[in-house]
């Protein structure tokens with residue numbers, strides 16, 4: 001049977017034939033199955049997002065119920081819908097803010113671009129017309145729209161597209177002195193700093209002690225807004241609802257996506273903290289001229305509501321810490337045996353430092369039925385929060401076997 005070759009895959013070589021891809025046909029819990037019947041432990045929760053695991057009936061049924069009632073309608077002025085209202089209220093309740101506003105989209109990239117634009121317009125409306133610079137961190141990943149591409153601290157992802165968005169400055173990762181120097185030099189022109197609480201796609205880099213606090217302080221001193229990109233960290237990944245709570249630092253704006261719906265239907269957005277939200281609503285003639293056709297989509301909103309309730313009822317926020325404990329036990333043993341150099345991570349997102357190119361090891365693990373990710377010299381593990389202890393053990397054993405084999 002010939003396989004049609006029309007699908008252009010993201011982050012893939014267009015020259016690669018469609019028949020070489022793993023054709024995923026089903027998923028249950030933390031396991032997926034391909035079209036040959038081979039099973040894999042989903043050690044990346046698909047792409048850092050499937051907190052509750054695959055095939056969960058409460059979410060599937062909530063989507064079906066919503067589809068039967070109202071499958072689609074927009075929330076541009078003058079329209080709204082119950083599902084969008086409810087998911088916004090639930091997200092607000094879990095956030096570190098008292099009474100925030102929640103803007104909705106579909107992808108993390110949309111969330112990032114929305115947050116960047118909100119930060120810029122707030123500064124413009126404050127009369128700070130020169131405040132346009134967005135500070136980004138090395139290793140940061142903020143999606144692939146033009147805004148997010150410009151905000152990325154992964155140089156290869158920024159190269160080759162021609163001119164990106166102007167007014168971005170990069171600071172080396174986890175270095176508060178360098179950030180403070182950038183503020184000393186450009187403070188009056190800085191609109192915002194964008195940072196993941198734990199950098200994810202760049203290789204799982206937790207913040208050094210006090211770094212996010214220092215970042216908050218510098219933003220306050222220079223009237224810059226702090227944007228936390230919680231697209232990976234949000235909804236339990238770091239052992240709290242948001243990374244902001246894990247590290248005890250409250251930003252002005254927070255992006256979210258991925259875990260908010262466990263990816264059952266694409267959902268994302270920006271949580272606008274109380275003070276910025278109040279500022280935006282202070283003048284009745286200010287029109288927020290931004291939005292997406294699918295903002296507040298009833299199906300994604302219904303999926304989000306059911307997913308957040310499931311995370312809560314199954315105690316998956318605490319479970320992330322348990323997954324972390326089990327992962328650390330396994331990785332400690334590999335370090336003691338000299339099999340891996342070290343590891344880093346928080347909650348249920350970990351990177352094992354193997355001291356050499358991780359891609360061949362990742363590929364070998366795939367043939368052994370464990371999905372991990374390779375970034376530089378790190379093998380990454382970010383499983384669904386419902387992953388069983390035995391499956392954590394299988395990840396660790398497979399990592400050891402693949403390191404021995406490759």
Ligand SMILES: Cc1ncc(COP(=O)(O)O)c(C=O)c1O
Nearest residue numbers: 107108109141142143229231232
């Ligand atoms: C921190 C962060 N921000 C933004 C994005 C972009 O999200 P999306 O791929 O849904 O556009 C990602 C995706 O991995 C991410 O990890």
